[in-house]
Structures are given as structure tokens and as C-alpha cells.
Amino acid sequence: MGQLKDTILQTSLELFDKYGYHGVAVNQIVEASGTSKGGFYHHFQSKDELLYVIHDQFITYALEKATYAVQHYESPPKRLEEVVRSFVKVFDIYKPYISVFYQESTYLKPPYDHKIKQKRAAFKQIIFQVVEEGKQSGDFRSELPVEITGMAILGMVNWTYKWYQKDGEKTIEEIADIFANIILHAVLYDTRQNVKRTSNEALFFTKQK
Structure with a gap:
């Protein structure tokens, strides 16, 4: 991304965050970024396209990282871990x-x-696909509904934007580790838990007789 385009983008982020999209005119972005209307329209056809580029930047990044994880890791648990971490x-x-x-x-x-x-939708589908593959391979719990599990993961991670602070107690790497740990422990098939559950069920039905 060119220097001027990046300057316009960063300036618009600050203005949109402070005043809202409809509260900011192209003239304000131009003035605050130290460019001209010609400079603005050289990089963006309209304010609408500018808003699209802002959205597209991080969504494209997330999708590329998720696609990489699916293509470069073989096991569903490792794929899910890397998708969540990124x-x-x-x-x-x-x-x-x-x-x-x-x-x-x-x-x-x-x-x-x-x-x-x-x-x-493509990013969401990758998560659904990994969960389904984990169920099919026996790595993930067979009773988990794919779509509900996938949406739970999305909802859990998405809420990070509400509370995450760059200067917080935990680094983003540490937070990513925690999320991956929580989610994997929630979906992984644990043979020890299965034995315990089966024993409890047997005891329950014995008492019913």
C-alpha cells in the first residue's frame, strides 16, 4: 500500500471512530491527511470504497490465515488451533x-x-469444515452439531474486540494460546471422559431396575 493511501486510510479510521461514517466528509479526510481531493480520488473512487477497503483489510487477512492453516496442517485439531490463534x-x-x-x-x-x-461466509465455512473433519476423524466429539459449534467459536473470538487492550495484562500471543486451549478442550474427544460417562450411565440404569 502506498504511503499516501495508507495515510488516508489511517486518518479515516481515526475520524470514523470518533465521528461515525456519516459524520465525516471527504473534505475532512483530505484536510486531516494533508492531501488533496485529487490525491484522495486517485486511491479511492468514493468514501464508500474507502469503507470497503477498511473492512476488507482484516477480513482478507483472517481468511488467508485460515486457508493457510487448512492447507498446511493435516490433523483437524492442529488446523482448528491455528485458525483460532490467527x-x-x-x-x-x-x-x-x-x-x-x-x-x-x-x-x-x-x-x-x-x-x-x-x-x-468463506471464513465461517472453513471453521465448519474443520469441525466436521474432526468429527469424521474421531478427534472431535461426535455429538457436537457442526454449525452451532462453529458459531460458538466465532462468537467467542469475535467478542475479543470489546475488551482487548494492547497494553493489557496478557499479550495477544498469550490470549491466542488461552482461546485455543479452551476451544480445543471443548471439542476434543477424550477417551477418559467417555469411559467415565459410560460408567455413570451404567450406574444410573442399574439403579433404575
């Missing part, structure tokens, strides 16, 4: 972008909104 890191790398996304995503217009929805 997903969590998005909230550190693209924190200003995500703040604007959650505040202003409803203002995306066609065809930009369609492009973003396609990428979000």
Missing part, C-alpha cells in the same frame, strides 16, 4: 479497523457489502 491475533493487528467495522458495517453499499459477506 483469528485472535486479528484483533491486535487490525484493532482500529475492527472497531470501525462493528460501528459502520451497516453502511456498506452494493457491491461492496456482497464482497465482504462472501469473505465472511
Whole structure:
């Protein structure tokens, strides 16, 4: 990304976050970024496209990392771990972008909104696919519904944007480790737990006789 384009992008992030998408005019972005209207329109066709680029930056990153994990790791647990870890890191790398996304995503217009929805759907489908593969391989608990499990993972990680602080007690790497640990322990098939559950069920039915 060129220096001027990046400057315009960063300036607009600050302005949108402070005043909202509709509270900021192109003239304000131009003035605050120290460029001209010609400079702005050289890089962005419109303010709508600028908002799309803000959304697309972090969604593309998350999708590329998830795709890489699926292509480069063989086992479903390792794939899920890497998808979760890279997903969590998005909230550190693209924190200003995500703040604007959650505040202003409803203002995306066609065809930009369609492009973003396609990428979000593709990312969601990767998580569903990994969960399904884990069930089929016997690594994940067979009783888990794929879509509900996938949506639970998405919801859990997505909420990070509400509380994560770069200067917080835990680094983003540590937080990513914690999320991966919690999620994997929730979905992994544990033979010890299965034996315990089977024993308890047998005891229950024995008492019923």
C-alpha cells in the first residue's frame, strides 16, 4: 500500500471512530491527511470504497490465515488451533479497523457489502469444515452439531474486540494460546471422559431396575 493511501486510510479510521461514517466528509479526510481531493480520488473512487477497503483489510487477512492453516496442517485439531490463534491475533493487528467495522458495517453499499459477506461466509465455512473433519476423524466429539459449534467459536473470538487492550495484562500471543486451549478442550474427544460417562450411565440404569 502506498504511503499516501495508507495515510488516508489511517486518518479515516481515526475520524470514523470518533465521528461515525456519516459524520465525516471527504473534505475532512483530505484536510486531516494533508492531501488533496485529487490525491484522495486517485486511491479511492468514493468514501464508500474507502469503507470497503477498511473492512476488507482484516477480513482478507483472517481468511488467508485460515486457508493457510487448512492447507498446511493435516490433523483437524492442529488446523482448528491455528485458525483460532490467527483469528485472535486479528484483533491486535487490525484493532482500529475492527472497531470501525462493528460501528459502520451497516453502511456498506452494493457491491461492496456482497464482497465482504462472501469473505465472511468463506471464513465461517472453513471453521465448519474443520469441525466436521474432526468429527469424521474421531478427534472431535461426535455429538457436537457442526454449525452451532462453529458459531460458538466465532462468537467467542469475535467478542475479543470489546475488551482487548494492547497494553493489557496478557499479550495477544498469550490470549491466542488461552482461546485455543479452551476451544480445543471443548471439542476434543477424550477417551477418559467417555469411559467415565459410560460408567455413570451404567450406574444410573442399574439403579433404575
